[in-house]
Amino acid sequence: xxxxxxxxxxxxxxxxxxxxxxxxxxxxxxxxxxxxxxxxxxxxxxxxxxxxxxxxxxxxxxxxxxxxxxxxxxxxxxxxxxxxxxxxxxxxxxxxxxxxxxxxxxxxxxxxxxxxxxxxxxxxxxxxxxxxxxxxxxxxxxxxxxxxxxxxxxxxxxxxxxxxxxxxxxxxxxxxxxxxxxxxxxxxxxxxxxxxxxxxxxxxxxxxxxxxxxxxxxxxxxxxxxxxxxxxxxxxxxxxxxxxxxxxxxxxxxxxxxxxxxxxxxxxxxxxxxxxxxxxxxxxxxxxxxxxxxxxxxxxxxxxxxxxxxxxxxxxxxxxxxxxxxxxxxxxxxxxxx
Amino acid sequence: xxxxxxxxxxxxxxxxxxxxxxxxxxxxxxxxxxxxxxxxxxxxxxxxxxxxxxxxxxxxxxxxxxxxxxxxxxxxxxxxxxxxxxxxxxxxxxxxxxxxxxxxxxxxxxxxxxxxxxxxxxxxxxxxxxxxxxxxxxxxxxxxxxxxxxxxxxxxxxxxxxxxxxxxxxxxxxxxxxxxxxxxxxxxxxxxxxxxxxxxxxxxxxxxxxxxxxxxxxxxxxxxxxxxxxxxxxxxxxxxxxxxxxxxxxxxxxxxxxxxxxxxxxxxxxxxxxxxxxxxxxxxxx
Numbered sequence: 316x317x318x319x320x321x322x323x324x325x326x327x328x329x330x331x332x333x334x335x336x337x338x339x340x341x342x343x344x345x346x347x348x349x350x351x352x353x354x355x356x357x358x359x360x361x362x363x364x365x366x367x368x369x370x371x372x373x374x375x376x377x378x379x380x381x382x383x384x385x386x387x388x389x390x391x392x393x394x395x396x397x398x399x400x401x402x403x404x405x406x407x408x409x410x411x412x413x414x415x416x417x418x419x420x421x422x423x424x425x426x427x428x429x430x431x432x433x434x435x436x437x438x439x440x441x442x443x444x445x446x447x448x449x450x451x452x453x454x455x456x457x458x459x460x461x462x463x464x465x466x467x468x469x470x471x472x473x474x475x476x477x478x479x480x481x482x483x484x485x486x487x488x489x490x491x492x493x494x495x496x497x498x499x500x501x502x503x504x505x506x507x508x509x510x511x512x513x514x515x516x517x518x519x520x521x522x523x524x525x526x527x528x529x530x531x532x533x534x535x536x537x538x539x540x541x542x543x544x545x546x547x548x549x550x551x552x553x554x555x556x557x558x559x560x561x562x563x564x565x566x567x568x569x570x571x572x573x574x575x576x577x578x579x580x581x582x583x584x585x586x587x588x589x590x591x592x593x594x595x596x597x598x599x600x601x602x603x604x605x606x607x608x609x610x611x612x613x614x615x616x617x618x619x620x621x622x623x624x625x626x627x628x629x630x631x632x633x634x635x636x637x638x639x640x641x642x643x644x645x646x647x648x649x650x651x652x653x
Numbered sequence: 654x655x656x657x658x659x660x661x662x663x664x665x666x667x668x669x670x671x672x673x674x675x676x677x678x679x680x681x682x683x684x685x686x687x688x689x690x691x692x693x694x695x696x697x698x699x700x701x702x703x704x705x706x707x708x709x710x711x712x713x714x715x716x717x718x719x720x721x722x723x724x725x726x727x728x729x730x731x732x733x734x735x736x737x738x739x740x741x742x743x744x745x746x747x748x749x750x751x752x753x754x755x756x757x758x759x760x761x762x763x764x765x766x767x768x769x770x771x772x773x774x775x776x777x778x779x780x781x782x783x784x785x786x787x788x789x790x791x792x793x794x795x796x797x798x799x800x801x802x803x804x805x806x807x808x809x810x811x812x813x814x815x816x817x818x819x820x821x822x823x824x825x826x827x828x829x830x831x832x833x834x835x836x837x838x839x840x841x842x843x844x845x846x847x848x849x850x851x852x853x854x855x856x857x858x859x860x861x862x863x864x865x866x867x868x869x870x871x872x873x874x875x876x877x878x879x880x881x882x883x884x885x886x887x888x889x890x891x892x893x894x895x896x897x898x899x900x901x902x903x904x905x906x907x908x909x910x911x912x913x914x915x916x917x918x919x920x921x922x923x924x925x926x927x928x929x930x931x932x933x934x935x936x937x938x939x
Contacts, residue, residue, distance in 0.1 A: 374744055376747075376751075420921055420924065420925050423925075424924060424925045424926075424928045425928055426924060426928050427743075428743070428744060429688060429743045429744065429747065430879060430924065430928070432688075432744065432747055433688065433875050433876075433879050434879075434921065434924070436690075436872070436875070437872045437875055437876055437917055437920075438917070440868070440871070440872040441872065441913060441914055441917050444910055444913060445910060445914060448908070448910040570754075570755075570868055571755060574751055574752070574755055577748065577751070578752075581748065611759045611762045611763050611767075612759070612763075613759075614755050614756070614758060614759035614762075615755075615756055615759035615760060615763070617752070617755055618751075618752040618753060618754070618755030618756030618757075618758075618759060619752065619756050620752070621748060621749065621751060621752025621755070622735060622749050622752040622753055622756065625739070625745050625748045625749040625752065626735065626738055626739075626749060629745070
């Protein structure tokens with residue numbers, strides 16, 4: 316699945332995705348479009364984790380933290396009369412820097428993968444408590460009131476505001492196209508990255524870090540680079556999320572939220588970027604269905620899914636299916652060739 | 654003078670609660686290298702044991718005595734059903750226990766409701782000069798000391814402790830000598846769970862008990878154990894003293910939130926300097 320070359324099938328898939336995205340708004344109701352938009356934002360978040368975890372084996376338990384940082388930075392900057400586009404870029408940048416700072420501590424101290432997981436988890440929980448404690452109106456940055464656990468409301472929606480032209484809000488369909496375009500763009504760039512020498516070294520790091528080091532590669536800055544990139548993409552998703560609902564609250568830093576990202580990628584299968592998207596869509600659909608019964612049931616189901624997949628289906632759905640299919644084809648080919 | 658005494662008791666309490674809460678995980682991590690993310694939920698289950706026992710006439714003390722056994726048994730089931738398939742796969746263990754943690758929180762919410770339960774703090778107060786000091790806080794300090802002493806004695810003076818330490822150093826050699834290492838792991842995990850249950854039970858009268866209680870402790874516990882490193886006693890005690898002192902000092906100056914933030918910041922700093930935790934520093938010198 317995570318093949319080292321682009322296949323014609325893959326190019327076809329990108330084309331099909333672009334066409335589907337272009338056509339979807341005319342098929343669906345506005346409500347449907349808005350719904351799919353947030354699903355795609357979560358797909359972007361899932362892809363961001365897969366960039367670090369799937370490629371280089373860097374499991375961040377705090378991907379939701381970078382998402383949240385992006386969301387809050389977008390909210391704070393856009394509410395202070397900056398253009399929303401600048402806020403979007405700043406959000407991705409801030410999340411990237413945050414990931415970079417954490418990554419610097421972890422990778423340059425050569426902490427093990429497990430410590431990275433513990434660290435990212437702890438930072439997420441601390442952020443939850445810190446942002447939750449800002450309920451007092453005196454906690455504000457410029458005109459943006461942080462609002463504690465109630466969160467921030469009235470966040471401006473993303474508007475494409477080219478210089479010298481009056482800003483125009485995107486509207487649901489325009490926003491949908493922006494989100495989908497960014498998602499496809501990130502997947503395409505991510506795949507190109509995986510094919511480039513840099514990406515191949517990353518995959519090798521994920522498989523056997525020590526061997527890569529012995530071959531003379533400096534693994535530290537490479538891990539730092541992909542981890543920051545992953546954080547930046549998560550921040551971008553967070554910014555889109557707070558623009559989508561005009562709302563963000565510290566819930567984005569909760570453990571359940573962090574777990575969800577990991578579950579998406581685990582269910583779909585890591586290492587291909589496509590698996591992350593499949594997982595996010597499937598689990599999100601399930602969550603929405605169960606959410607109508609009660610949130611406790613959702614959490615129960617998500618927790619059980621996590622345990623079952625780790626124990627029984629470690630590769631995730633997509634790689635398992637693909638391996639099943641291609642394995643059968645390869646077996647048939649093998650018979651023919653012999 | 655009285656102020657100093659009360660402040661010192663406060664710092665000792667912060668350290669003791671940190672050590673008490675972390676001891677279970679420290680054993681599980683130090684002995685087996687397993688990071689159990691459901692540890693916070695084991696603490697929560699211990700706290701609920703106290704709530705349920707005082708609701709059914711056994712009282713708070715009955716609950717505190719009962720909790721290690723109840724939670725130890727639950728830990729045994731978890732080890733048999735999940736953990737034992739994942740030994741040697743660190744990240745997978747973390748993921749599975751994370752899922753378990755979510756599932757336990759949801760199950761308890763469904764069974765007992767999402768409301769905050771509480772029991773009155775027993776033992777009352779003593780007056781020290783102008784200050785009222787909760788006697789229960791002294792009990793927590795005593796409980797932490799007794800737990801650490803018990804575990805230390807168990808590992809150093811009993812046959813089980815000898816075998817367990819042997820398994821930690823070289824499981825293959827222990828197996829070659831005719832002892833089944835998985836049985837030792839199972840017992841160790843149950844022991845770690847029981848200690849988490851005890852910690853939760855002891856802390857229960859001091860906080861409101863909700864299904865998400867474990868989340869409040871888990872960050873602290875992890876940071877303490879990670880900073881402590883592989884040495885169970887020295888590491889956890891050292892990290893507990895260091896982090897507990899920082900947390901209570903900063904909390905005293907500003908708010909508990911900043912206390913936690915300062916604790917995390919220091920922990921990251923320590924890990925940057927000593928990636929193996931503070932017990933790694935001693936080992937390098939020794």
